[in-house]
Amino acid sequence: MTTDRYNPREAEPRWQKVWDDKDLYASNTTPDNEKQPYYVLEMFPYPSGRIHMGHVRNYTMGDVVARYKRAKGFEVLHPMGWDAFGMPAENAAMKNKTHPKSWTYENIATMRDQLKSMGLSIDWSREFATCDVEYYGQQQKMFLDFLKHDLVYRKNAKVNWDPVDMTVLANEQVIDGKGWRSGAEVEQRELTQWFFKITDFADELLQAIDELDEWPDKVKLMQSNWIGRSRGAKISFPFVKGDGVKEDKLVCFSTRPDTLYGASFMAIAAEHPISLELAKNNPKLDAFIKECRKIGTSAADIETAEKQGFDLGLTVAHPFIEGKELPVYAANFVLMDYGTGAVFGCPAHDQRDLDFARKYALEVTSVVATPEAPDTPVEVADIAYVDDGVLVNSGPMSGKRKDDAINTAIDVLAERGLAEEEINFRLRDWGLSRQRYWGCPIPVVHCDDCGVVPEKEENLPVELPDDVTFDVPGNPLDRHPTWRDVPCPSCGKPAKRETDTMDTFVDSSWYFARFVTPTAENPTIPEAANKWLPVDQYIGGIEHAILHLLYSRFFARAMSIGGHMDIKEPFKGLFTQGMVVHETYGSQGMGWFQPSELDIREADGKRVATRLDNGEEVPIGGIEKMSKSKRNTVDPDEIIATYGADTARWFMLSDSPPDRDVEWTDAGAEGAHRFVQRVWRLVATWSGELAKIDLPETSNTNDVRKITHKTLKAIGEDIERLGFNRAIARIYEYVNTLSSVKADDADAEQKAALKEGLSVLVQCIAPMMPHLAEQCWEAMGGKGLVSEQAWPQFNADLAKDDVITMPIQINGKKRADLEVSPDANKDEIEAATLQLDVVVKYLDGKTPKKIIVVPKRIVNVVV
């Protein structure tokens, strides 16, 4: 019998239209719907132009969950939107003389079509972009709300300033300390900016991490470390030599007050008030401070910069050691934002302090001993000793372990009024001001008389003006002829609008809540939000492990305070998927090449790439994240046009565990496509013959039927835990089993089991390859659409093994197999083991020293 090949190009749009016409994926969120709600969400895309394979992978995973849960009887909410504000739109506007708005919406239109061609089960009626005025207007309402509840404030903060372009630069736009366009040396400038008080929630955000039991441990750990709660002491060091300083003491924060006897210097931030004050009369110090400002604002830059200090000529008294004075330095590695902006340096027990001490020839005094040799301090050369130990030569702390010694140090100093215990957080408040056009305007007005005044709610939304130009650098809102001019909402006199817009992280901190009621007149409808939130399963990249997820957690709390909902944790289940990577071709001076520009083939066991245009050989480079700059991207459109969406979806799920990187290879895509055809062939071959057969009786317990139920059980478990690659491996095995049934020698029972098996197969692949599944379902004469079917139930008796094979080890090495009933107890297994020829041979008449029997697992005979 010949069967045609399955043609996805014809079938996929057809089934998409069928789903569309039936409005199959719209969520019914009316209150009288008794189905259990399930909210699955993938991180929404930035509309950069076209979708990439990373999107295909991300949205396929979410779609599998959505389709599976729908089949399991849940009312599934699976929406899509666009994280549409941001810098690239302005860059495009500058480069291509277009407008950020038209650039963004055109990209959205393209990408929407691309996503639709993937056959995702999304409720498109809920779609919005964060740059829709209907969305950011609601965001402005919330901002005013937060302002009212004292969750927002203004303070000075540093920005990267390009003195040539006269504009603020993002960290990304600073390359080796220079502006990316002008090439000018970047300066730091202080601006008054808006901040969310996320630090008010530091403790709560930290403690609540414990309850996020459906989050990956690594993300929870990263968030904990980011919040960085540390217990320590604020310690005062009275000045001995304090010329030119108003204060009589220097206050520092330390988490290791136990090591005070090892202190040999003090270091304060270059921006510390004392340092700034002294710089007024000290040009060298002033120059040093300016030099420190050049390092940049990013943490990585500051901490990798070579340690530099400036001796301020001051000294302070050591609080424990009578007569000892410590010199005070301004240093580039001390952060003004953390603690008090001052530390005491204990070089023996802190690596940064040690590096600094070696550079400036300061004392290194070890005051910690290992528990093994508790009397002699460890010797410190180039590596500081930071582990727990026993304090020595440390007055009241001597002989105590770290934690105990810390308490003692605080207690003793506190009695003398020199210290108090303090809890410090690494977390800083969230600066949300951006000096840019393409973002949500901050709805406040600056009035000469009234100061900073919130815009009236009835005047919202504060809409971005369309008539702006990007021919010169800087924020177009600042130079707009009229937009800024508004009456003061308080006194009515002429005033000026705030021209800063919001960080795009604000937009993405609550979009999941808006999807529940995307057209509501307020940001949310609390009853609906409370019913649908938190998101049951959130899926996205690990790169968002800290900022986006932490900001959203803060936002949920702030929104609760504002009465927008009563949910504090926005994401119940979190899954972080890996990247799509691909081989790179070229460079070493010749530039990068796209796979489509090359002929890549195997020659003499080596893969060789040559240019299609001139035959020149191009080196094959490393496997890296797909990126435009390396030109190692694969366009999903082309893949879908060649193989169909199901092949792309299947491949993205099949090869690697979903949380790891997956390498795109043509061979892999072809393999996935062969499987698509194989399933179709299997179904098409049998569909005629099986049409007449009744479904199996319960008494039918042949092997095919047992494997069907075993597979069904396993696949359900795999999908529940998002083990898509494992589910797929099982489906491959299952297809191998079903394919082994041959028409010529199959009896009636086998055919009946096969009929059931094929139906189960099609339902199992439906979440991953929905179009093929519909086509197969139709061919098999299934009722309705497979997308509408309930998930098949497995029969627990059939899914159970009658007999299991246990490995028998002798001295830890496998020597035999033993077939036993899965219910066999230890004694039965041991008895059967001792009967085995191999065991008898190895024992050679002796009694074994030990027999370890782990039922259902293993037997180990120790001779």
Add this chain to the structure above:
RNA sequence: GCGGAUGUGGCGGAAUUGGUAGACGCGCUGGCUUCAGGUGCCAGUGGCCUUACGGCCGUGGAGGUUCGAGUCCUCUCAUCCGCACCA
């Protein structure tokens, strides 16, 4: 620099979380089929030794714990991600 991860055949990876290492797929080898194919089917495929039976070695590297380690511990090497104005 700090924080987080990863490392298993020629390749992607599996291993019920301390219990048969290499499931499944790709690739490769041999055979068959075919109207063409980058099609389909069958068999084989970690390394070394062995005619065979079988044996030894093997999860980045070095140690350790255990009846038993890819999995736990210590050290070490390599690669990747995040670091607060990229999204």
